Amino acid sequence: MSNWQKNIPLKNFTTLQIGGSAQYFFVAKTAQELTNAIRSTKDQKISFLVVGGGSNLLIADEGYPGLIIKNALSGxxxxxxxxxxxxxxxxxxxxxxxxxxxxxxxxxxxxxxxxxxxxxxxxxxxxxxxxxxxxxxxxxxxxxxxxxxxxxxxxxxxxxxxxxxxxxxxxxxxxxxxxxxxxxxxxKKEAAETLALRLAKYPPTLKCPGSFFKNVIAQDLDPTILRKIPSEKITFGKIPAGFLLETAGLKEAQVGQIQVSPNHANLFINLGNGSAFDFYQLAQLAQQKVWDKFGIKLEPEVQLVNLPALRI
Ligand SMILES: Cc1cc2nc3c(=O)[nH]c(=O)nc-3n(C[C@H](O)[C@H](O)[C@H](O)COP(=O)(O)OP(=O)(O)OC[C@H]3O[C@@H](n4cnc5c(N)ncnc54)[C@H](O)[C@@H]3O)c2cc1C
Missing domain, CATH: 3.30.465.10 (Uridine Diphospho-n-acetylenolpyruvylglucosamine Reductase; domain 3)
Incomplete structure (x- = not known):
């Protein structure tokens, strides 16, 4: 409690570099510290969220009303x-x-x-x-x-x-x-080859939370909808969300400072000072367009924090 910091901007803890302030913020270095912090939030009736590298998060511009626990248990x-x-x-x-x-x-x-x-x-x-x-x-x-x-x-x-x-x-x-x-x-060779592929897709300066939507499991779809998808697009039983988004015309779509990547339609990037509000609007537009075109409801892979679920 005494070591909890107050009003810490969360954008510094996400790869997207978006997010308002945490009411309280604590870095836990041991399991004991982490579990004690969680117990304290229960005593005080405030909510908590454990975060790691912040590489899969979209945090509201309003921040987080409660305790953010940054997990630093390492070894x-x-x-x-x-x-x-x-x-x-x-x-x-x-x-x-x-x-x-x-x-x-x-x-x-x-x-x-x-x-x-x-x-x-x-x-x-x-x-x-x-x-x-x-x-x-x-x-x-x-x-x-x-x-x-x-x-x-x-x-x-x-x-x-x-x-x-x-x-x-x-x-x-x-x-x-x-x-x-x-x-x-x-x-080592396989890791180096993988890294080369990834660096082309995700340059180190890119501000994003990784792919925004999950790929779609083909067998979960109604056959009438599946028929609209060219079979060569289905890999390992999944339809890439990027293909659906690109076909629905999302590439390079932009709301404020958030843009759908010109290279990969499932990558929503912060061009500079983007907001969670703009990101959310773009994600909702994308979800709606894919629904209108294919009748498929894309589900976010990224975790939304202090934001409502996307709705179409
Ligand atoms: C450039 C880029 C490329 C990416 N490529 C891939 C990829 O190829 N494949 C892939 O799967 N993902 C990818 N991602 C997404 C992301 O890196 C992964 O989802 C990653 O595993 C998230 O880990 P994190 O520690 O950053 O989690 P965070 O973003 O900090 O948290 C994500 C969720 O996990 C929960 N969480 C975190 N730690 C714990 C814990 N200890 N206990 C319980 N819950 C916890 C959080 O509460 C939150 O809900 C990519 C992201 C970026 C930015």
Whole structure:
């Protein structure tokens, strides 16, 4: 409490560089500090939100009325052929560690920003690999029961950009991975190739929260709607949201200082001093246009903070 800061601008903690101030802000360096902070918010009847790297967030211009807890629980160690990692560790740090150890399964996720906790929450992935592939167990704090628990991956209910952590008040503290051995030089090469691809798509100066909408799972669609989608556009059973948005004419659409990228229609970028309000208007317009053209309701992948759900 005494170490909580007040009125901290959240735009400094998001890759989009948008977001008003947090009423309270606290950096937790240990699991004890993090869980104590959550318990205090309950005592004081204020809301809280744990954030990692802020790379998947759209935070309202009004900021956050409550406590933002920045997760700085960091560390990786080997434990009986498994890798144990604290949830605030940068995902890239974990990936680099696995490459050095000569274990495979995360190297193609090279370049995804954020923390291990954020990646597990949203089951992040790229180029055919996802964080849950070789995850063995996750330890978390259940803020409803005030208890720490450990679940195996089955209980975490991972799906496409989805997990049980998204639907319950469960704060990820640490995770254990067990990955198959591989040739470290091959892993290094694959990581470098991935990074080159990503740098072309996401130059380091780009202010964005990653792809805004989730891709669409083809088998979830009504056959009459699916018939409108050219089959060659369906990859790994998914229709890229970028294809739907581009076909609906969204490329380069702009509201205020927020623009749909000319290179990739599922990337909404802050050109300078963009606002969450403008971002939200553009996202809503995009969702509506795809609905009008295809009858498909795109769902955001990015987490909206202190903003209403998009509605069409
Ligand atoms: C340039 C760029 C490229 C990207 N490319 C990809 C990509 O290829 N694939 C992909 O999947 N994503 C991608 N993303 C999105 C983003 O990087 C991932 O979703 C990332 O895993 C989010 O982690 P974070 O720590 O930044 O989470 P944050 O943005 O800080 O938080 C996201 C959500 O996770 C919750 N959360 C964070 N930590 C915890 C925790 N410890 N316990 C419980 N909940 C928690 C937060 O409350 C919030 O709801 C990209 C983003 C950018 C900016």
């Amino acid at each position: 990786i160690k080997n434990q009986q052929k498994k890798i144990l990692v604290q949830s605030g560790t940068a995902l890239q740090e974990l990936i680099d560690f696995t490459i050095k150890q000569g274990v495979a399964g995360l190297q193609k996720m090279t370049g995804i920003p954020g923390t291990v906790g954020g990646a597990i929450y949203g089951n992040a992935g790229a180029y055919g690999q996802t964080i849950s592939d070789y995850l063995v167990e996750v330890t978390f704090f259940n803020s409803k029961t005030n208890k720490q628990e450990t679940w195996d991956t089955k209980r975490c209910k991972f799906g496409y950009r989805d997990s049980a952590f998204k639907h319950q008040s469960l704060i990820i503290l640490e995770a254990v991975f067990q990955l198959p051995t591989a040739d470290a030089s091959i892993l």
